[in-house]
Amino acid sequence: MDRFPDVRPISTVAKNILNKRYFLENEKTWEELVERNIEYIVPKKYKNKNLVKQIILNRYFLPNSPCLANAGKEDAGLAACYVVDFPDTIDGIYETKYHFALIARKGGGCGTTLSKIRPKGSKVKGSTHGYAGGAIPFADTISHDMNVMTQGGLRSMAIMFTISVYHPDVLEFINAKEEEGKIANANMSVVVDDKFMEAVKNNEKYWTEFDGVRYKQYNAKDVFDMIVDGAWRNGEPALLFQNRIDDSAYKYSGQEILATNPCAEQPLPPNGVCNLGSIDLSKFVKNNKETDYDKLEIVIREGVRYLNFVAEKSVYPTDKIQKWVDENKAIGIGYMGWADYLLIKEIPYGSKESIDEIDTIGKFLNDISENESEKISGEMGIPKACENLPKPRRNVTVTTLAPTGTLSLLAGCSSGIEPIFSEITIRNDKTGTYTFENDLVSKPYFRCAVSSNGAKEVTWEEHVLMLAGWQKYIHSGVSKTINFPTHTHRETIGKAMFMAWENGTKGIAVYRNGSRKVEVLTPKNLKKEKCPQCGEDVIKVSNKMKCSSCDWIMKEE
Numbered sequence: 001m002d003r004f005p006d007v008r009p010i011s012t013v014a015k016n017i018l019n020k021r022y023f024l025e026n027e028k029t030w031e032e033l034v035e036r037n038i039e040y041i042v043p044k045k046y047k048n049k050n051l052v053k054q055i056i057l058n059r060y061f062l063p064n065s066p067c068l069a070n071a072g073k074e075d076a077g078l079a080a081c082y083v084v085d086f087p088d089t090i091d092g093i094y095e096t097k098y099h100f101a102l103i104a105r106k107g108g109g110c111g112t113t114l115s116k117i118r119p120k121g122s123k124v125k126g127s128t129h130g131y132a133g134g135a136i137p138f139a140d141t142i143s144h145d146m147n148v149m150t151q152g153g154l155r156s157m158a159i160m161f162t163i164s165v166y167h168p169d170v171l172e173f174i175n176a177k178e179e180e181g182k183i184a185n186a187n188m189s190v191v192v193d194d195k196f197m198e199a200v201k202n203n204e205k206y207w208t209e210f211d212g213v214r215y216k217q218y219n220a221k222d223v224f225d226m227i228v229d230g231a232w233r234n235g236e237p238a239l240l241f242q243n244r245i246d247d248s249a250y251k252y253s254g255q256e257i258l259a260t261n262p263c264a265e266q267p268l269p270p271n272g273v274c275n276l277g278s279i280d281l282s283k284f285v286k287n288n289k290e291t292d293y294d295k296l297e298i299v300i301r302e303g304v305r306y307l308n309f310v311a312e313k314s315v316y317p318t319d320k321i322q323k324w325v326d327e328n329k330a331i332g333i334g335y336m337g338w339a340d341y342l343l344i345k346e347i348p349y350g351s352k353e354s355i356d357e358i359d360t361i362g363k364f365l366n367d368i369s370e371n372e373s374e375k376i377s378g379e380m381g382i383p384k385a386c387e388n389l390p391k392p393r394r395n396v397t398v399t400t401l402a403p404t405g406t407l408s409l410l411a412g413c414s415s416g417i418e419p420i421f422s423e424i425t426i427r428n429d430k431t432g433t434y435t436f437e438n439d440l441v442s443k444p445y446f447r448c449a450v451s452s453n454g455a456k457e458v459t460w461e462e463h464v465l466m467l468a469g470w471q472k473y474i475h476s477g478v479s480k481t482i483n484f485p486t487h488t489h490r491e492t493i494g495k496a497m498f499m500a501w502e503n504g505t506k507g508i509a510v511y512r513n514g515s516r517k518v519e520v521l522t523p524k525n526l527k528k529e530k531c532p533q534c535g536e537d538v539i540k541v542s543n544k545m546k547c548s549s550c551d552w553i554m555k556e557e
Contacts, residue, residue, distance in 0.1 A: 003051075003295065006058040007283055008412040017409060022069045031057065033068065040071040041078075041309045052302050059411040060283050060295075061303045064276040064402070066107040067310055077106025078275055078314035081261035081332075082321070085270035086112045086138075093117075093138060100142055102317035104149050104157040111160030111268070113258035114139060115191070119168035119210050135169045136176050143183045158262035159186035162240060165196050165223065168208040168215040174226045177236050180516060187262055188237040189507065190227055197241075197501050200224040228494045231510045238264065238509035239497055245506050249396050249475060253328075253385035264507050265400050265479040266332065271320040274330040274476070275310045276402045277303050280411040281361070282340035289345050291361065297368050300333065304372040307331040308380065308394060327384040332400030332476055333369055335361075337413030339420050343440050349419045349447040350462025355469045362473035369398045400476035416479055417470055419458045420448045449483040450513045460484055460496050468503035477506045484512040 010030055018030060027033055034057045042049050055061050062068070064080040071078060084099045086092070096112060103110045118124070120134025139161045146157040161183075163173045174190065177183055199206050199220035208215045230237055245257050245267045255269040266274045279299055284292045311329055316322045339349055347353050373393035377386070385396045401417055408415040415421075424437045440446050441455055451457050458466075463482040470478045482496055493510055500508035545553070 002054060002058075003298075004054050004058050004060050008059070010059075010410070011412055014410045014412065017406060021406070022065075024072070037063070037068060037071040040076070041067075041306070041313050043309065046305075046309075048302060048305075051298075052306055055299055055302055056306075059280060060299050061277060061279050061306070062407050062411055063306065063310060064278075065406055067275065067314075070107060071313075075315045076313070077103075077108060077317065078310050079106075079273050079316070080108055080276055081266040081268070081274045082108045082110040082317075083259045083261060083266070083268035083270060083272045084110060084112050086114060086116055088116050088118050097142055097145065099318055100146055100157075100159075101149060104146050106315075106317050108273075108317075109158035109160075109262040111162065111259040111261050112142075113162045113164075113191075114169070114173065115162070115164040115167050115258055117169075119215065120172065122210075134172065135163060135167065136172050139176070139186065140183055143186045147185050156185050160189065160260055160262040160264065161186050162189045162191050162259045164258075165190050165192045166206070166208055168210055170208060170223065171218075171226065174223075174230050174237055177234065178230070180234060187264070187509075189240045189260070189264065189509075190237045191240045191242050191258065193242040196220055196224075197498070201498075224494070224497075225490075228490055228497065231497075232488070232490045232493045232512055232515070234515050235509070235511040238507060239500075240264065240267075240507040241501055241505065244504060245477075249389060250385070252388040252390075253396070255385070260477065260507075263403050263479045264509065265402050265477040266330075267477055267506060268330070269324070271318070271324040272328070272330065273316065273321055273325060274332050274397065274400070275307055275314065276332040276334070276400060277307050277310075278334050278336040278402060278404050278407055278411075278416075279303060280337040280408075280413045281335045282337035282344060282413045285341060285344045293364065296364065300365060300368045301372045303333045304331065304369050304395075304398065305376060307333060308376055328396040329383045329386070329394055330397045330476075331373075331395045332397060332402065333365070334399055334401040334416075334474070335365065336402075336404040336408050336411060336416050338417040339414035343420075343443075343445065346443070346445045348445045348456075350458040350466060355465055358466075358469040358473070362470055366399060366473040366475075373398045397475040399474045401470055401474055401478040401480070403479040417466065418449065418480065420446070422448050422450050423453045423455050449481075450485070457485070458483070460488075460492065461499065464496055464499045464503065464505075464508070467500065467508070468505050471505050480509075482508060482510045484510060486512060486514045488512050 022033060034053060038053045042052055066080050067078040070076040082103050084096055086096045100110055114135035117135040117138060118132045120132060122132040124132050143159060146159060163170055177188060196206060203221050205217050206220050207217050227237060250257060250269060257267045257269050260267045284296045286292050311325060311331060316325060342349050342354050373395045374391060377392060377394040380394055382392045386392055404416045420438050423441045426435055446455055447458050448455050449458055460482055467478055467480045496510060497508055
């Protein structure tokens with residue numbers, strides 16, 4: 001009897017995504033894709049090779065998308081998350097843009113900081129033009145160039161731009177995406193420290209500065225309120241908390257972190273890269289609703305090893321990134337299917353019981369994955385950046401919680417640690433439009449992020465506590481959106497940001513439902529009965545919901 005049987009057949013939605021995004025030429029089945037990955041990544045002599053194949057084949061664990069799509073290709077890039085430096089020299093600026101292009105070609109997303117770019121209007125020595133354009137125009141050009149490079153593909157390059165709240169261009173940065181559609185393929189985050197947050201709380205002033213020179217003095221609360229306004233308006237910018245980010249394994253090797261990957265679950269030093277993998281927690285609940293920790297331990301250990309094999313096999317875009325990998329070997333194993341896991345256990349998402357569950361399941365992930373990394377170091381060696389850790393191991397970081405949007409569709413589970421989005425969710429991406437309906441909507445323990453049909457919503461306080469609860473057990477960061485209803489007041493967004501800071505998170509991203517014209521996920525209100533494609537009336541024919549005008553049919557998952 002298989003220890004890891006196929007308990008959830010791959011859906012028609014997943015098959016469509018595989019066809020459009022992941023299959024190589026002549027591949028037609030998930031089994032063929034998995035075989036390609038295993039043969040390319042796992043050493044021939046590895047004793048548990050067949051076990052690893054079974055675990056991935058039946059989707060108990062999945063590596064990140066570039067790994068699934070690129071394994072076996074020539075010069076295969078298998079990692080998803082990168083951060084590059086952005087130095088304030090003409091050579092450095094164009095090297096950064098070139099590195100973005102190389103990373104885009106490998107299928108990765110990339111973040112960088114604008115904090116090193118001299119402020120707008122600064123004198124430029126040796127330049128005919130004389131004055132700097134500032135940080136934001138450079139971000140705009142990178143965003144535009146990467147959009148041009150990837151616009152023909154099914155997956156656009158994801159980008160993150162960060163800037164220190166002390167940078168003189170911070171106000172322009174905060175308002176950079178006030179108009180929807182500008183720098184659309186990038187996320188934006190302001191980096192703040194404890195000193196700034198205390199100044200906000202005490203209604204004090206602070207100075208912006210660059211290269212040791214003071215520029216302007218602002219009231220900290222005014223700047224914070226501008227950040228809140230932007231987040232309320234369309235979800236950007238987000239906040240990153242520098243002191244929490246600095247308290248990581250990288251401090252033992254003296255590395256500075258000023259930016260994150262596009263979804264912020266990977267704060268990384270310059271030229272840092274991390275390959276990720278996620279475990280579908282919903283497949284580890286037994287019939288008696290107890291967690292099968294024996295099976296989960298096996299998958300965590302094999303997942304950590306698999307990601308180490310990936311780190312060895314991946315081809316990296318630049319020599320600087322390759323050198324960083326050799327010295328750090330960062331990986332990020334985490335969970336997906338958390339909302340489904342709670343539903344199976346009949347635990348309401350956001351309840352005290354759900355937060356308490358993290359202390360068990362999160363600690364288990366941390367302890368087992370660290371232990372496995374330590375074991376592997378005896379076989380594969382200890383990289384330079386890991387030598388001074390309290391317990392030396394193979395990987396500078398081992399755990400992370402990624403968003404897992406597409407991976408969750410392949411696994412057949414809920415995304416990352418997010419709640420179920422809505423009773424009925426419309427997902428729009430480059431592979432198509434998909435409708436998902438949860439069959440546990442009527443249960444008293446059902447909770448969702450955004451309700452259009454009367455279900456109980458997760459409160460913003462519960463969202464923040466969930467984020468903070470998980471962060472305690474994660475080396476890197478946690479990808480989680482704090483959702484708010486459309487009618488939310490600006491002041492409430494500010495309260496959530498302070499609560500996240502006070503509870504030890506590394507950052508916070510918020511989104512008020514309906515605040516953007518273009519959304520990946522939207523709730524469907526059955527009372528309106530409108531087609532998600534053309535907006536015309538939906539009718540019921542042979543027990544299926546169909547559009548009266550176009551060819552849309554509600555597909556079963």
